[in-house]
Amino acid sequence: MSEQRLWHEVDDYFTDRLLPDAPDDALAAALRDSDAAGLPKIAVSPLQGKLLQLLAQLQGARNILEIGTLGGYSTIWLGRALPADGRLVSLEYDPRHAEVAVRNIARAGLDKQVEVRVGPALESLPRLADENPPPFDVVFIDADKVNNPHYMEWALRLTSTGSLIVLDNVVRGGRVADPDNTDPDVLGTRAALDLIGGHPRLSGTALQTVGAKSYDGFALARVLA
Numbered sequence: 421m422s423e424q425r426l427w428h429e430v431d432d433y434f435t436d437r438l439l440p441d442a443p444d445d446a447l448a449a450a451l452r453d454s455d456a457a458g459l460p461k462i463a464v465s466p467l468q469g470k471l472l473q474l475l476a477q478l479q480g481a482r483n484i485l486e487i488g489t490l491g492g493y494s495t496i497w498l499g500r501a502l503p504a505d506g507r508l509v510s511l512e513y514d515p516r517h518a519e520v521a522v523r524n525i526a527r528a529g530l531d532k533q534v535e536v537r538v539g540p541a542l543e544s545l546p547r548l549a550d551e552n553p554p555p556f557d558v559v560f561i562d563a564d565k566v567n568n569p570h571y572m573e574w575a576l577r578l579t580s581t582g583s584l585i586v587l588d589n590v591v592r593g594g595r596v597a598d599p600d601n602t603d604p605d606v607l608g609t610r611a612a613l614d615l616i617g618g619h620p621r622l623s624g625t626a627l628q629t630v631g632a633k634s635y636d637g638f639a640l641a642r643v644l645a
């Protein structure tokens with residue numbers, strides 16, 4: 421069996437046992453409608469979505485920021501971690517993606533708590549900061565990787581002590597550590613990792629993952645005082 425197939429089979433095994441409700445849920449519907457609308461199949465996997473939800477719950481998150489909505493799949497996982505009066509702001513560049521996401525989020529019953537803002541995140545973030553929102557307890561960065569260092573800087577501005585920043589796709593099949601790879605996305609992720617490793621207000625780590633999303637990984641950073 422190929423490694424890829426093995427990773428998939430183990431992900432299916434875990435998903436069957438740990439996420440048994442998923443098939444008839446608004447989450448499955450969100451993926452189905454995202455597909456039907458031609459969105460790229462790059463949402464987090466179900467097991468990864470559940471990890472994001474658990475992390476948000478462990479944080480006791482009341483305010484969550486997401487950069488990169490796509491069809492709202494990760495948004496729904498994170499949104500379900502919120503208390504009734506919690507809030508999630510998700511930033512999406514592509515109005516077609518945002519439109520699909522808004523429908524998916526409404527079907528999940530999260531439209532009161534979740535707001536999707538359309539436009540380049542680097543334009544939405546300063547506007548958001550101008551509104552002086554309460555600090556975000558969790559920030560999930562999952563948009564254009566070239567801007568990852570900028571997103572890290574904004575995440576630092578919009579969080580406070582104890583907040584958690586999660587950065588997706590830091591491995592990309594191992595390209596992050598290939599010195600010959602100078603793809604702008606890889607450079608962006610390297611710069612974000614350097615920022616986490618060198619910043620006095622961040623304590624971070626990174627984890628490689630295999631599974632339904634092949635070989636990739638997350639970086640996690642906790643905001644210090």
Ligand code: SAH
Nearest residue numbers: 463464488490493494512513540541563564
């Ligand atoms: N978090 C989603 C997947 C996001 S895919 C999930 O796991 O379900 C990345 C998304 O980032 C895409 O929808 C893409 O349109 C969006 N994106 C790309 N560049 C962006 C930018 N500059 N600002 C905001 N969103 C951007």
Ligand code: DHB
Nearest residue numbers: 462463464562563588589
């Ligand atoms: C891609 C983007 C993602 O956020 C992801 O999780 C996987 C793949 C991509 O652009 O290919």
Ligand code: MG
Nearest residue numbers: 462562588589
């Ligand atoms: Mg991603």
